[in-house]
Amino acid sequence: MVAILQAVLSGLALGGVYALVALGFNITHSTTKTFNFGQGEFLVAGAFVAVSGLLLLAGKGITDPLNPDDVTLLRYAGSMVISMVVLGLLGVLLYYTAVRPFVGQAGLAWVMSTIGFGIIIQNVALAVWGPSAVVMPSPLGNDVIRVFGAGILPQEIMVLVASIAVMLCIDVVMRKTKIGKAVRAVAQSMDAATLMGINVSAIVVLAFVVSSSLAGLAGLLIAPITTASVYMGLTLALKAFSAAIVGGLNNPRGCMLGGFLLGLLEALVGLWHAELREISIFMLIILVLALKPEGLLGQRQVEKV
Amino acid sequence: MKFTSRIAQALVAGAAIAAASVCAQDIKIGYNADQSATAVADLGMAGRWGFEAAVEDINKSGGLLGRKLVGVIRDDLGSPPKSIQNMTELIDNEKVIAVIGPANSGNALAWLHIPQQQKIPVIVPIGTATEITLRYAKEPQNYLFRVSMVDREQVALLGAYAVKASKTGKIAIMADTTGYGQGGIKDATDILALHGVKPVAVEKFGPKDTDMTSQLTKIKAAGADVVIIYAIADGAAHTLRSMEKIDYMPIALGTWGNLSSVLPRIAGNKLADHLILAASTTEDSNPRAKSLGERVRKNYPTMTTFACAAQSYDSVMLLAAAIKLAGTTDGEKVAAALEQVKGVQGIIKTYDKPFSKTDHEGLSVSDFYLARWQGPNVVRFQDAVTKAFTPADFKK
Known part of the structure; x- marks a missing residue:
């Protein structure tokens, strides 16, 4: 029993990260029908900017090693702001250089251009921070918290809480506020939204800013668990993308569900055969695509002609 | 900081190369190892x-x-691709007559054929995979030598300790899915079999995994009271963290790579101290070691992996002795001379005919011992079990 509870806790913590990144895919996809294939590299940038932010706030150079004393909750919050702002700006840059020129065009030019943008970011990070993994101590310490015999790290709880909070926040904004309605209007039809007096290009830029900041936040949140490494992005982004596909790329709640589902699946299958974790995830995707191509909570796209 | 110092290093290296090519009479030897990227970079730097x-x-x-x-x-x-590129560049462009390296075993296994075909002697000062010196052992001349920990030998040590320290006789193996971890599973299973023990569980994890609770839960359920962790320092650190999570603290045995400061940095001091690891030499073993430690610290103040510095130093000394003995830098003759050198004063010991035609290992299980992290340093580990060791315990 404790074993299963342990797997569930580990799975939820992992799933929270997938869900957070998956949400980033959802936000830009629902507005422009494109998304950033370099989201994983944005996450890397987020983690390293956060490390450097912490070091700057502690009065050190940006590539010095980080000690546990350097990381206080206040500085962590500060570096969260730094990381999200820097990544938000990167999102603007991404939109204008790699997405806007190709939006609405047939073909997949934007896929290549966003991957390329990600590779550029990865290599810049490599030049600045070097290829070795950087350990980021958690601001909450490393003492395991016991829940009915199963253990969880404070940082994992923080990831879980933060991702759920962000998702609820986005859910409310999208459904209740004027700006959220504008985003949904743009998602429905750009032309109609323009006619209704919505500043479509501003909304689209906003979508990329939010999506990229979320990557920054995710990077900051997971760095204390996984260590910040230039190469950590691809696997995470791939799993998050899978989560979005499973849950439904056009539904934020679906992305959340997909993220947690994948995290749980990974942990529970690991309990049985660790080697089968990845296989089971991608089997699930094929299954979902075959039975419900729009994702578990996705809405079927009906083209009205 | 790091970036600018790298540029500076590159410039210095460039200048050195330019200066070196002027006097063609110099004898060039290469050093090829990870000094920046993976968890063994600490070892490569030392x-x-x-x-x-x-x-x-x-x-x-x-x-x-x-x-x-x-x-x-x-x-x-x-x-591995970068390591292969470095080897061809060192041999073909720099015209080195021998190479010391690498740190990652997988990299050595990727390029062993290059020095073997080009007849360039290589002494491995860090990489521990058993196969490195064995792959070409049946050739007329094997060009691969080693002055380092050897997987098979460290497993002999860890296996002996595991069997004696286990109260229930239930031993588990946990390894990463890289070539290093898989080789380790094979070595450890073989050695335990010699002791008449079959591991109760063998679990694997990906090299980038950070949560091993599922695998450890199974090991715990199997009732193991000793776990041999076969991974480099980051994998071992995450395994220790997961052990703490599921509140399962068996005797944990780790490999020599855990000398890297990555272990305490990720796992924290308390958990790092829990791991018992195989070690080859420490700075306090003799005055020569102490003085080398001080010299290396001038260039690399945060060094924790003194063994690698000593093994590299001794590798160069053995190579130099062989070149003197051969009276030439010709690879074939130097390799043959390496099998003859004797009385070479190194840091770790005086090497008296360390290599022979069939044995290219400079160090063996009798040179190794167990150690443990204590705060910022690695210290020798002794308990009732290690004190009762006899040479017959080290089955291999």
């Missing part, structure tokens, strides 16, 4: 400065065959 100290000492005492010895340093970033 090795590099040990290498440079040895080159400096040889030149101070008049060089080799009346010529100056020049070291050419390359960083392979822990990646």
Whole structure:
């Protein structure tokens, strides 16, 4: 029993990260029908900017090693702001250089251009921070918290809480506020939204800013668990993308569900055969695509002609 | 900081290469190991400065065959393709006559054929995979030598300890899915079989995994009270963290790679102290070691992996002795001479005919012992079990 509870806790913590990144895919996809294939590299940038932010706030150079004393909750919050702002700006840059020129065009030019943008970011990070993994101590310490015999790290709880909070926040904004309605209007039809007096290009830029900041936040949140490494992005982004596909790329709640589902699946299958974790995830995707191509909570796209 | 110092290093290296090519009479030897990327970079860095100290000492005492010895340093970033590229570049462009390296076993296994075909002697000062010196052992001349920990030998030590320390006789193996981990599973299973023990569980994890609770839960359920963790320092650190999570603290045995400071940095001091690891030499073993430690720290103040510096230093000394004995830098003759050298004063010991036609290992299980992290240092580990060891316990 404790074993299963342990797997569930580990799975939820992992799933929270997938869900957070998956949400980033959802936000830009629902507005422009494109998304950033370099989201994983944005996450890397987020983690390293956060490390450097912490070091700057502690009065050190940006590539010095980080000690546990350097990381206080206040500085962590500060570096969260730094990381999200820097990544938000990167999102603007991404939109204008790699997405806007190709939006609405047939073909997949934007896929290549966003991957390329990600590779550029990865290599810049490599030049600045070097290829070795950087350990980021958690601001909450490393003492395991016991829940009915199963253990969880404070940082994992923080990831879980933060991702759920962000998702609820986005859910409310999208459904209740004027700006959220504008985003949904743009998602429905750009032309109609323009006619209704919505500043479509501003909304689209906003979508990329939010999506990229979320990557920054995710990077900051997971760095204390996984260590910040230039190469950590691809696997995470791939799993998050899978989560979005499973849950439904056009539904934020679906992305959340997909993220947690994948995290749980990974942990529970690991309990049985660790080697089968990845296989089971991608089997699930094929299954979902075959039975419900729009994702578990996705809405079927009906083209009205 | 790191970036600018790298540029500076590159410029210095560039200048050194330019200066070296002017005097074609110099004898060049290469050093190729990860000094920046993976969890063994700590080991590669220590090795590099040990290498440079040895080159400096040889030149101070008049060089080799009346010529100056020049070291050419390359960083392979822990990646096999880069390591292969470095080897061909060192041999074909730099015209080195021998190479010391690498740090990652997988990289050595990726390029063993290159020095073997080009007849360039290689002494491995860090990489521990058993196969490195064995793959070409049946050739007329094997060009691969090693002065380092050897997987098979460290498993002999860890296996002996595991069998004696286990109260229930239930031993589990946990390894990463890289070539290193898989080789470790094979070695450990073989050695345990010699003791008449079959592991109760063998679990694997990906090299980038950070949560091993599922695998450890199964090991715990199997009732193991000793776990041999076969992974480099980051994998071992995450395994320890997961052990703490599921509140399962069996005797944990780790490999020599856990000398890297990555272990306490990720796992924290308390958990790092829990791991018992195989070690080869420490700084306090003799006055020569102490003085080398001080010299290396001038260039690399945060060094925790003194063994690699000592092994690199001794590798260069053995190579120099062989070149003197051969009276030439010809690879074939130097390799043959390496199998003959004796009475070479190194840091770790005096090497008296360390290599033979069939045995290319400079160190063996009798040179190794168990150690443990204590705060910022690695210290020798002794308990009732280690004190009761007899040579017959080290089955291999």
